[in-house]
Structures are given as C-alpha cells and as structure tokens.
Amino acid sequence: MSKNIKLIHPRNQITEIISRIYKRGMTTTSGGNISIIDDSGDIWVTPSAVDKGSLTPADIICVKKDGTIIGEHKPSSEFPFHKAIYEARPDIKSVIHAHPPALVSFSIVRQIPNTNVISQAKHICGPIGYAKYELPGSDELGEVIAEEFKEGYMAIIMENHGTVLGGTSLTDAFERFEALEFCARTILYGSQIGKPNYLTDSQIEQFEAQVPASIPEMDVVETPSDEVEKRLEICNIVNRSCEQGLMISSYGTVSMRWKDNDFLITPTNVNRWDLEIDDIVQIKDGKREAGKTPSRATWIHQEIYKNNPNINSIIMTQSPYLMAFGITDSYLNVRTIPExxxxxxxxxxxxxxxHFKTNTNSSIVENCTTALIIENDSVIITGDKLLQTFDYLEVAEFSAKSVVLGTSLGEMVPINDDQVEDLRKKFLS
Structure with a gap:
C-alpha cells in the first residue's frame, strides 16, 4: 500500500489492512472492524457478518454524515462506538477494533500490557486506556469508550472484549495495533519461561535520542543494476518478514553489503509493510544517500561489515518468541534439533x-555470531546471502517457539556434547 494514503480510496485502505490483520491471525472471520472518517465527515466501515478473510473494496460501507447508508451490506454492529470516537476526538481519522489473542488475554484478566517491554512501543502506543464492559453494539459501549478517548488515549483495552485503537490515519492506527499486540504476545511468551524485565523511561529516551541523520550526505548517488537488484531483494525480504510475523511495522532493519564496505539499508520512520525500492538508503564511504534518513542502527551495521568480511547481509528485527528470551533472563539453548x-x-x-552509537566498543561487533539478542530491543541475524540470513531468522524463531511451548511439557533435554561434536565434524569442519 502506498505511503501517500490520501491517494488511496478508504475502501482499498480498509481491505488491505483487514487482510493483514486476518492473515496474521489477529482476528477471525467474523470478528473485528475498521473505519476511516474522510474530510467530508463520511465514515467508511467494514460490513457486518461478511467474511473478513475475503473482503473486497465493494463490501465496504459508507455511512454519510447525514446518516444515509451506502453499500451492499449493513455496517458493522460496532459502528456506534466508531462514530462516538470520531465525535469525541476530531484528530482521530481511523479506528481499528479487533480481538487479537494476546490482547484478549489481557482483557479477560483485566490487565494492561506494559509497553516498556520493548524499545519503541511506548512512543508508538502512548498510555493505554481501559474501558469497562458494556454490551457489544450498544450506545453504552460507545459512551465508555469515547470517555477513554476524551482522556487523550489512542489505545484502549476493552474489558472482556479486546482492544480498540485510533490513529491520525489507518496506517498510524495499524502501527499502534500491531505494536501493542506484539508487546502483549512477548510478555505472555516471556512469562512462560521466566519473569519479564522492563525498560525504564530513561532507557527508552536513549533509544529515541539516536540521530541517524547525523551521517553526512553524499554528493552523487550511483545506482547501477546490481545495486537496484539488491534494493528489490531487501524490499521483498522485509515484506516477507512482515507477512510471517517476524517483523512489525514500527521496527526492523535489513541491510546488504553492496561492494567493499558500502551497503544498502532500510530507512527509519517508514512503515515496514509499505517499504518501496526508493526508500532504501545507500551508504557509501561513510556517507548516506542525500535526502534520506537511514536506520538508527546504521552505525552498527557499518561496523559489522568493516570487521567481518564474511558477512554480507544483516537482519535486525523483533520476533515474538525470540524476544521472549530478550525480555527475560532465560537462555535460549538452540541444541534442540540438529538444524x-x-x-x-x-x-x-x-x-x-x-546497540547505541555512544557505545563504540560494542560487544555486538566483537562477538558477531550468526544470531545475537539485544535485551528488550531486538535480535540480530547475520549471514552471506540475504535469503540465507532470512532462513537463519526463521530457524531461530522456530527454535525459540519450540522451547517456549515445550516448557509446559517438562524440562528441555538438549542434544549432548558428544552429539554436538559429531555435528561439528560432519557439517562445520
């Protein structure tokens, strides 16, 4: 979906985002609803009782400012609280309501997830509100939710119901929705293997204070065919990572060595789902492509390439099961299966x-293993070809998932030292 969402019809925006939510397992065929209010005050909303897995733009309903309904179906039964939110908060232009499993878990135990669990979520989600239970589709539910939004919240846990989030655009609302569900999942998975640790507000401010634009700009940019090919490869891997739940809108850096120590890297503050070839930033001779802001992690990618000539691609991301180990003191033992x-x-x-530039002697560069976890922030995966590096990410996430799920069955029995030595001799010698 193009980043210039004003050029995309609300019908198409809604069907694109509901498809992402459904395919990622964050809503059901019948559950959840999305709306957008346009500049005329008309509200575009998902229909009632129509399969969320196969919605088309023609299925989206328009409720005119005067109450006239245009479309082939009835508007969502939860339309009253969407309307109440827009009336309470004119700055909100889009609303997402869904029942993603992890946030429902919090709603049924009547807790609010602590977004200080990962680096960027506090600023994306903001403070989280809490709406008491009322009958779905009722005016009363709209009233309690609107009251929470009047307090300034952009994200709300609905008691025994799910979550509702607002945004200045649908992309903004989805970014908030995805980050909040990710926090909830990471806390839940982390709680199965240990006790989650949280960042202080000052640690989060350290993350936000990084200024990638301080890298000087280059005067001339060369984009030969091999460079363009690498840009496309990065975009494809980022999109694949998002689709498979290995990356979220608000966090994820991918880079590829181009030639010598020059490389290509993803930008900062661009929704990962919507990444395009022109967004990729070239870093050459320590300078950045003019007019573009590269990832906050550019410096560390640069140092890894300088110090590790065998590494030609890097993925830095947040995936839920790996981050379960990143937010606890639990060690991820990957002696699970030979692969x-x-x-x-x-x-x-x-x-x-x-991973901050102020730490110029970072052990991340010195101990550049295939996979490395940064507490409460991310996992770094390195490799030769980018597809190989992505494969390593998948293997790491699957391994972490197996360990987390296995805790309910008993204590893990890893491959022993003799078996590891046999693997070393056969595959690594």
Missing amino acids: SWIFLQDIPTVKYGE
Missing part, C-alpha cells in the same frame, strides 16, 4: 544500550 545448532550454534545476549 538449529548447525545454523546458529550459541546465541549470546547483550545488555540494552550496546
């Missing part, structure tokens, strides 16, 4: 802040 150990060996964890 996991052969690809990954041991996965070290480093302290939060090791």
Whole structure:
C-alpha cells in the first residue's frame, strides 16, 4: 500500500489492512472492524457478518454524515462506538477494533500490557486506556469508550472484549495495533519461561535520542543494476518478514553489503509493510544517500561489515518468541534439533544500550555470531546471502517457539556434547 494514503480510496485502505490483520491471525472471520472518517465527515466501515478473510473494496460501507447508508451490506454492529470516537476526538481519522489473542488475554484478566517491554512501543502506543464492559453494539459501549478517548488515549483495552485503537490515519492506527499486540504476545511468551524485565523511561529516551541523520550526505548517488537488484531483494525480504510475523511495522532493519564496505539499508520512520525500492538508503564511504534518513542502527551495521568480511547481509528485527528470551533472563539453548545448532550454534545476549552509537566498543561487533539478542530491543541475524540470513531468522524463531511451548511439557533435554561434536565434524569442519 502506498505511503501517500490520501491517494488511496478508504475502501482499498480498509481491505488491505483487514487482510493483514486476518492473515496474521489477529482476528477471525467474523470478528473485528475498521473505519476511516474522510474530510467530508463520511465514515467508511467494514460490513457486518461478511467474511473478513475475503473482503473486497465493494463490501465496504459508507455511512454519510447525514446518516444515509451506502453499500451492499449493513455496517458493522460496532459502528456506534466508531462514530462516538470520531465525535469525541476530531484528530482521530481511523479506528481499528479487533480481538487479537494476546490482547484478549489481557482483557479477560483485566490487565494492561506494559509497553516498556520493548524499545519503541511506548512512543508508538502512548498510555493505554481501559474501558469497562458494556454490551457489544450498544450506545453504552460507545459512551465508555469515547470517555477513554476524551482522556487523550489512542489505545484502549476493552474489558472482556479486546482492544480498540485510533490513529491520525489507518496506517498510524495499524502501527499502534500491531505494536501493542506484539508487546502483549512477548510478555505472555516471556512469562512462560521466566519473569519479564522492563525498560525504564530513561532507557527508552536513549533509544529515541539516536540521530541517524547525523551521517553526512553524499554528493552523487550511483545506482547501477546490481545495486537496484539488491534494493528489490531487501524490499521483498522485509515484506516477507512482515507477512510471517517476524517483523512489525514500527521496527526492523535489513541491510546488504553492496561492494567493499558500502551497503544498502532500510530507512527509519517508514512503515515496514509499505517499504518501496526508493526508500532504501545507500551508504557509501561513510556517507548516506542525500535526502534520506537511514536506520538508527546504521552505525552498527557499518561496523559489522568493516570487521567481518564474511558477512554480507544483516537482519535486525523483533520476533515474538525470540524476544521472549530478550525480555527475560532465560537462555535460549538452540541444541534442540540438529538444524538449529548447525545454523546458529550459541546465541549470546547483550545488555540494552550496546546497540547505541555512544557505545563504540560494542560487544555486538566483537562477538558477531550468526544470531545475537539485544535485551528488550531486538535480535540480530547475520549471514552471506540475504535469503540465507532470512532462513537463519526463521530457524531461530522456530527454535525459540519450540522451547517456549515445550516448557509446559517438562524440562528441555538438549542434544549432548558428544552429539554436538559429531555435528561439528560432519557439517562445520
């Protein structure tokens, strides 16, 4: 979906985002609803009782400012609270309501997830409100939700119901929705293997204070065919990562070595789902492509390439099961199955802040293993070809998932030292 959403009809915006939500398992065929209010005051909303997995733009309903309904179906039964939110908060232009499993878990135990669990979520989600239970589709539900939004919240847990989020655009609302559900999932998975640790507000401010634009701009940019090919490869891997739940809108950096120590890297503050070839930033001789702001992590990618000539691609992302280990003091032992150990060996964890430019002696560069976890922030995966690096990410996430799920069955029995030595001799010698 183009970043210039004003050029996309609300019908198309809604069907694109509901498709993402459904395919990622964050709503059901019948559950959830999305709306957009346009500049005329008309509200475009998902229909009632129509399969969320196969919605088309023609299915989207328009409720005119005067109450006239245009469309083939009835508007969502939850339309009253969408309307109440827009009346209470003129700055909100889009609303998402859904029942994603992790946030429903919080809603049924009547808790609010602490977004300080990962680096960027506090600023994306803002403070989280809490709306008491009222009958779905009722005016009373609209009233209690509107009251929460009047307090300034953009994200609300609905008691025994799910969540509702607002945004200045549908992209903004989805980014908030995705980040909040990710926090909830990470806390839940982390709680199965240990006790979640949270960042302080000052640690989060350190993350936000990084200024990638301080890298000087280059005067001339060359984009030969091999460079363009790498840009496309990065975009394809980022999109694939988003579709498979290995990356979210608000966090994820992918880079590829181009030639020598020059490389291409994803930008900052661009929705990962909507990344385009022109967004990719070229870094050459320590300078950035003019007019573009590269990832906050550019410096560390640059140092990894300089110090590790065998590494030609890097993925830095947040995936829920790996981050379960990133937010706890639990060690991820990948001696689960032969493939996991052969690809990954041991996965070290480093302290939060090791990835900031102020830490020029970062152990991330010195201990550049295939996979490395930064506490409460991300996982870094390195490799030769980008597809290979993506494969390592998948293997790491699957391994973490197996360990988390296995905790309910008993204590993990890893491959023993003799078996590891056999694998080393056969596959790594």
